[in-house]
Amino acid sequence: MKKKHFIVRFAGEGGQGVVTSAEGLAQAATQTGYHAMTFATFPSQIMGGPTWTQTRISTTPVRSAGDELDVLVAFNKEGYETHRDEVRQGGVIVYNSETFQLEPDGRSFGMKFDELAKSTGNARAANMVVIGALAYLVNMPQPILEEFVKKRFTRGRAEDQEIISSNIKALSLGRDEAAKSGFNLGEIDAAIPPKYPQILLNGNQAIALGAVAAGLDFYIGYPISPATSILVWMERNLVGPGKFVYQVSSEIEAITGVIGGGYAGKKAMSATAGPGFSLMSEGLGLAWMAEIPLVIVDVQRGGPATGLPTKTEQSDLFATMFPAHGDVRLPIIAPGSVEECFYAAATAINWAERYQGPVVLLSEHALSERNQNIAKPDLSKLRVESRKAYTGSNGYQRYEAKELSPMPLPGGPGAYVANGSEHDSIGDTTHLAERHIHMTERRWSKLHLLEDGTFESENADASIAILPWGGSKGPGREAYEELMSKGADLAWYYTMFLHPMPPALLAELRKKKLVLVPELNYQGQLAFILRAQGVKAEAVTQYTGLPFKVKDLVRRIGERVKAERKEGVRA
Numbered sequence: 079m080k081k082k083h084f085i086v087r088f089a090g091e092g093g094q095g096v097v098t099s100a101e102g103l104a105q106a107a108t109q110t111g112y113h114a115m116t117f118a119t120f121p122s123q124i125m126g127g128p129t130w131t132q133t134r135i136s137t138t139p140v141r142s143a144g145d146e147l148d149v150l151v152a153f154n155k156e157g158y159e160t161h162r163d164e165v166r167q168g169g170v171i172v173y174n175s176e177t178f179q180l181e182p183d184g185r186s187f188g189m190k191f192d193e194l195a196k197s198t199g200n201a202r203a204a205n206m207v208v209i210g211a212l213a214y215l216v217n218m219p220q221p222i223l224e225e226f227v228k229k230r231f232t233r234g235r236a237e238d239q240e241i242i243s244s245n246i247k248a249l250s251l252g253r254d255e256a257a258k259s260g261f262n263l264g265e266i267d268a269a270i271p272p273k274y275p276q277i278l279l280n281g282n283q284a285i286a287l288g289a290v291a292a293g294l295d296f297y298i299g300y301p302i303s304p305a306t307s308i309l310v311w312m313e314r315n316l317v318g319p320g321k322f323v324y325q326v327s328s329e330i331e332a333i334t335g336v337i338g339g340g341y342a343g344k345k346a347m348s349a350t351a352g353p354g355f356s357l358m359s360e361g362l363g364l365a366w367m368a369e370i371p372l373v374i375v376d377v378q379r380g381g382p383a384t385g386l387p388t389k390t391e392q393s394d395l396f397a398t399m400f401p402a403h404g405d406v407r408l409p410i411i412a413p414g415s416v417e418e419c420f421y422a423a424a425t426a427i428n429w430a431e432r433y434q435g436p437v438v439l440l441s442e443h444a445l446s447e448r449n450q451n452i453a454k455p456d457l458s459k460l461r462v463e464s465r466k467a468y469t470g471s472n473g474y475q476r477y478e479a480k481e482l483s484p485m486p487l488p489g490g491p492g493a494y495v496a497n498g499s500e501h502d503s504i505g506d507t508t509h510l511a512e513r514h515i516h517m518t519e520r521r522w523s524k525l526h527l528l529e530d531g532t533f534e535s536e537n538a539d540a541s542i543a544i545l546p547w548g549g550s551k552g553p554g555r556e557a558y559e560e561l562m563s564k565g566a567d568l569a570w571y572y573t574m575f576l577h578p579m580p581p582a583l584l585a586e587l588r589k590k591k592l593v594l595v596p597e598l599n600y601q602g603q604l605a606f607i608l609r610a611q612g613v614k615a616e617a618v619t620q621y622t623g624l625p626f627k628v629k630d631l632v633r634r635i636g637e638r639v640k641a642e643r644k645e646g647v648r649a
Contacts, residue, residue, distance in 0.1 A: 079264075080264065080265050080266065080267040080268075081148075081216065081263070081264055081265065081266045081267060082136060082137050082138065082266075082267055083134060083135060083136035083137070083138075083140075083144070083266075084134070084135045084136075084148050084149075084216050084263070084266050085132065085133070085134045085135075085143075085144040085145075085146070085147050085148050085149075086100075086103065086132070086133050086147065086148060086149040086150075086151060086212055087130055087131070087132045087147050087149070087150050087151065087161055087164070088100050088130060088131045088132075088133075088151045088153070088208075089128075089129070089130040089150065089151070089152055089153065089154075089156075089157030089158070089160060089161045090128075090129060090130075090152065090153025090154045090156075090157045090174075091127060091128065091129055091153065091154060091156075091157075092120055092121070092127050092129045094129075094153045094154070095153070095204055095205045095208075096129045096130060096131050096153060097118055097120075097129070097131050098205045099131070099151065099205040099208050099209065100116045100118065100131035100132065100133045100449075101116060101131075101133075101449055102205050102206070102209055102230075103133045103135070103209050103212065104116050104133050104135070104278065104449050104451075105226060105230065105278060106209060106213075106222065106223055106226035107133075107135040107269075108276065108278045108451040109225065109226050109229060110222045110225070110226070110269050110271075111269030111270060111271030111272070112135050112136065112137065112269045113135070113136045113137070113138060113139050113140045113451055114133060114134065114135050114136070114140060114278070114449070114450070114451055115133070115134050115140040115141075115142070115143055115448060115449070115450045116131060116132065116133050116134075116143070116447075116448060116449040116450075117131065117132045117143035117444065117447070117448055117625070118130075118131040118132075118447045118448075119131075119388070119389060119390075119623070119624065120388055121388060128156060128157070128160065130157065130160075130161065132144065132147075135266070137266075137267045137268075137269060137270060140450070140552075141415075141551075141552035141553070141555050141556050142552040142553045142556055142625070142626075142628055143448075143625065144628075145627045145628055145629050146164060146165070146166035146169070146629075147161070147164050147165045147166060147169055148165075148166065148169050148170070148215075148216075148263055149165075149169060149170050149171070149172060149212060149215060149263070150162060150164070150165050150169070150170075150171045150172070151171075151172045151173075151208055151212070152171060152172070152173040152174065153173075153174050153177070153191070154174065154177050154178065155177065155178035158171065158173055158178070158180070165185070168263075169185065169263070170185060170186070170187075170215060170261045170263060171185055171186035171187075172186070172187060172188075172189060172208070172211055172212075172256075173186060173187075173188050173189075174188070174189065174190070174191045174192075175188030175189060175190055176190045176191065176192055176193060187256075187259035187261060189207065189208075189211060189252070189255045189256075191204040191207055191208060192204050194207045194248065194251045194252065194255065195207050195248055197251070198244040198245075198247040198248045198251065199240075199244050200241065200244035200245065200248065203244055203245050203247075203248035204248075206227070206245045206248035206249050206252065207248045207249075207251055207252035207255075208252060209223065209249060209252065210223065210248065210249035210250060210251065210252025210253040210256070211252035211253060211255055211256035212252075212256075213249070213252075213253060214252070214253040214256035214257055214262075215256055215261060215262060215263045216263050216264070216265060216266040217262070217264070217265035217266065218266060220249065220250070220253065223246075223249050224246050224249070227242055227245045227246050227249065228242055231245065272453070274453050274454070275453070275454040276451045276452065276453060276454060277451065277452060277454045278449055278450070278451045278452075279416065279449065279450075279452070280307075280416060280445075280446065280447055280448055280449050280450070281413070281416050281419040281441055281445035281446045281447070281448055282304075282305070282307045282308045282311070282349075282377070282419075282441075282446045282447075283307070283311060284416050284417070284419035284420040284423070284452070285308060285349070285375060285419045285420070285422070285423040285439065285441060286308050286311040286312060286315070286423070287420055287423075287455075288419065288420035288421060288422065288423030288424040288455075289347055289373070289423040289424065289426070289427055290315070290316060291420075291424055291455070291457055291460055291462075292345070292423065292424035292425075292427035292428055292460070292462050292463075293345050293427060293462055293464065294316065294345050294346075294347055294427055295316070295320055295321050295322065295344050295345055296321075296322050296336065296339035296340075296344035296345060296346040296347070297309075297312040297316055297322070297323045297324075297336075297346070297347050297348065298323075298324050298325075298326055298331070298332050298335035298336050298339070298346075298348050299312070299325060299326070299332055299348050299349055299350070300325065300326050300327065300328055300329050300331070300332050300348075300350065300354060301325070302329070302350055302351045302353065302354045303351060303379065303387045303388055303443075304351060304377045304379055304387075304388065304443045304446040304447065305349040305350050305351050305354075305375060305376075305377040305446070307446070308349040308375060308377075309323075309325060309349065313325070322339070322344070328357065329348075329350055329353075329354035329355075329357040329358050330357050330358070330361070332348045332350070332354070332358070333348065333357075333358040333361030333362065333365075333374070334361055335348075336348045336372045336374075337361060337364060337365050337368075337370055337372060339372070340365070340370040340371045340372040340430075341368075341370050341488070341496055342487070342488055343465075343467070343487040343488070345371070345427055345430075345431065345464075346371070346372045346373070347372065347373040347374070347375065347427070348372075348373075348374055348375070349374070349375035349376075349377065350374065350375070350376060350377075351376065351377050351378065351379050351387070352376065352378060352379060352381045352382070352385070352393075352394050352397065353381070353383070353384065353385075355374065355376045355394065355397060355398060355401070356397065358374060358401070359401045359402050360402065362374065362401045362402050362406075362408065362436050363401070363402030363403065363404065363406060363498075364498040365435060365436040366402065366406050366408070366435055366436055366521060367497070367498050367499075367500075367521070368496035368497060368498060369434045369435050369477075369485070369496075369521070369524075370434070370435065370436070370496060371430040371431050371433075371434050371435060371436075371465055371485075372430055372436050372437075373423075373426045373427055373430050373436070373437050373438075373439060374436065374437075374438050374439070375423075375426075375438075375439045375441060376394055376398050376438060376439070376440050376441070377441045377442060377443060377445075377446045378390070378391055378392060378393065378394045378440065378441065378442040378443065379391060379442075379443050380393070380621075380623050381393055381394070386623045388443065389443060389623030389624070390442050390443035390444035390549065390598065390623060390624065390625060391442065391443070391598050391599060391621065391623065392442055392547070392548050392549070392550065392597050392598040392599050392603070393598070393599035393600070393601075393603065393621070394440065395410070395412075395440065395576070395599070395603040395604055395607070396601075396603050396606075398410055398438045398440055399438075399576070399577055399607070401438075405518060405522070407522075407525075407577065408435075408436055408437065408438050408577070409429055409433070409435075409436075409437045409438065409525065409528055409577055409578065410437075410438050410440050410575075410576040410577045411425055411426050411429070411437065411438070411439050411440065411531075411574055411575055411576070412439075412440040412441070412547055412548040412574050412576050413439075413441060413445065413548070413574050414546070414547070414548055414549060414550070414551030414552065414572065414574055415445075415450065415452075415549075415551065415552065416445065416448060416449075416450040416452055417450070417452035417453065418574055419441060419445060420452070420455055421455075422439055422441075422574055423439055424460060424461075424462075426438075426439045427463075428461065428462070428463040429528050431463050431464050431465040432463055432465070432527055432528065433482065433524045433525065433527045433528055434465055434482065434485050434524070435521075435524065440548065440576070441548075442548055442549050442598075444549045444625050445548075445549050465484075465485050466482070466483075466484040466485065467484055467485055467486070467487055467490070468483075468484040468485060468486040468487070468490070468491060468492040469484070469490070469491065470484075470491055470492060471491055471492070472491055472492060473492075474486060474491065474492030474494070475503035475504050476492065476494045476503070476504070476505065477494075477501065477502070477503045477504070477505060477517065477520065478503035479520070480516075480519070480520055480523065481520060481523045481524055481526075481527075482524055482527060500513060500514050500517060501513070501517065525577075525578050526578070528575075528578050529578050529580065529581055530580075531573060531574075531575025531578070531579070531580045532573065532575070532580065533571060533572065533573035533575070533580050533582075533583040534570065534571065534572040534573070535569070535570065535571055535583075535586070536569065536570040536571075537562075537567070537568065537569050537570060538569050538586060539569070540567045540568050540569040541567075541569075541590060541591040541592070542567075542568055542569065542590065542591055542592045542593075542594070542639055542642060543568065543569035543570070543571050543587065543590045543592070543593045543594070544557075544558050544568055544569070544570055544571070544593075544594050544596070544635065545571045545572065545587065545593050545594070545595050545604075545608075545615075546572060546595065546596045546597070547572075547573075547574075547576060547595070547597060547604050548574075548597075548598075549598075549625060550596045550597060550598060550625070550626055551572055553596070553625060553626040553627065553628050553631055554572075554596045554626070554631060555570070555572075556628040556631075557596075557626075557628050557631035557632045557635060558570050560628065560632050561632060561635060561636060561639075564636075566636070566639060568635075568639065569590065571583060571586070571587065571593075576604065576607075579611075584611060584613070587608065587613045587615075588611075588612045588613055590613070590614060591614065591642070592614055592616060592642055593605075593608065593613055593614060593615045593616070594615075594616055594617075594618055594635055594638060594639075595608065595615055595616065595617045595618065596617075596618045596619075596620075596626060596631055596635075597617055597618070597619060598619070598620055598621065598625070598626070599617075599619060599621060600619060600621045601617075601619075602616070602617025602619050603617075604617070605617035616638070618631065618634055618635060618638070
């Protein structure tokens with residue numbers, strides 16, 4: 079029986095081509111019609127340190143990076159020793175015999191990655207040697223890889239053909255070396271190319287593209303892992319008349335800068351991580367109070383403090399939903415896949431414009447670095463919103479209405495003061511109780527304008543439900559499907575709109591006997607918030623700096639459901 083998917087992990091040190099190998103394999107696979115997803119984890123130093131990446135190739139859409147490995151590619155002995163136990167029975171270990179040697183064990187073979195690459199005349203082709211070997215192990219035809227190389231390195235340069243030839247030779251050398259080993263994992267099934275155009279990109283790229291597609295024209299940021307690549311993308315691509323990108327020297331400057339952009343009528347955004355978001359807290363309170371549209375992307379990493387700057391976590395939900403002192407609860411959109419990153423960014427821009435206030439897009443490290451092929455967005459179907467701008471005459475009292483009112487733009491009619499102190503209907507400072515009541519209720523009532531979020535629902539009659547959020551969606555979904563195949567009776571729910579949560583979803587969750595929430599944090603943050611809203615929610619937590627494994631979720635959710643059923647019988 080042909081294989082439906084193939085999982086390979088590359089382990090070594092930063093700078094050895096570990097990341098390049100994973101991304102190259104994913105690119106080669108997706109260009110020929112397969113689906114692919116990568117995952118990368120590395121230390122915080124610029125070079126060196128233990129690094130590993132994983133690529134999953136499948137004939138069907140991929141939801142998670144996968145659990146047990148078909149192949150481990152060890153670039154050094156530490157990589158081998160750290161990851162060898164995760165290779166499935168019948169799997170293969172390929173190691174760089176230039177850096178260490180292993181005794182014959184019936185499941186590993188060595189190759190001289192760099193020496194083979196140098197023999198092609200291109201010392202940088204070691205990753206192609208590895209990809210060639212991997213292709214042999216699953217009987218992936220050589221023409222598929224050669225076509226990938228031609229597409230990747232045809233860039234209109236004089237040396238293109240030389241580079242293409244050396245890389246194709248490297249593929250062949252890797253294939254020949256693997257053939258000598260005598261190992262074979264069986265043939266991966268033929269790709270079934272989707273009937274729609276695809277693109278391969280990571281979550282940060284998708285966020286940048288989605289924001290620009292929704293009309294973003296003002297971006298200010300400060301470099302911080304794992305959000306820096308959004309700033310870099312904007313510096314390279316958000317160009318032209320009316321566009322503005324600037325790198326500042328702190329996150330405090332970034333938040334005040336985007337407040338200025340939003341005040342001036344621009345669609346404004348910044349991206350940061352947990353430590354930077356903390357510095358933006360006071361500025362977000364000002365944007366909420368003065369009702370200024372803007373979007374802040376928080377690409378979560380491990381914390382608190384400097385924490386785990388290059389690891390993944392979902393522990394910023396409390397900080398982003400309740401960032402400022404006083405009565406504040408910001409809108410939160412948390413995508414669960416690379417494709418959702420695109421639409422989450424576009425929706426975040428729309429929401430900020432619609433309700434005239436700050437919106438948080440809550441991503442995470444695992445999504446930021448993950449390469450995944452997605453359906454190419456059809457921009458002609460993308461909804462783009464802009465704020466209601468005031469066009470009347472002077473004397474306009476912007477803050478008088480109970481909910482939303484058109485926003486005057488500086489230089490136009492109806493000039494106003496955007497005040498961080500409590501204010502009256504024209505923005506003048508006041509301490510009157512009735513004004514504070516009126517303005518507080520106005521700010522909160524506007525959130526009802528954002529209750530158009532969608533959600534997924536399946537087997538909704540079941541009394542116990544699973545509700546993952548963010549990047550835990552993929553492993554959660556695979557765990558759900560496996561549990562259902564084993565006879566479990568569970569409901570499935572998912573939304574990327576955490577606040578305001580779609581009212582219909584919240585109503586359904588309140589009826590459940592138990593809602594299990596897989597999330598990557600210690601406190602069970604979404605489960606905590608749901609309990610405050612009348613949902614019998616219980617978190618399934620992990621805080622390792624890595625995503626969930628499907629098998630772990632299957633075991634833990636299965637045990638919890640079994641215990642709940644027994645408790646119900648006793649009752």
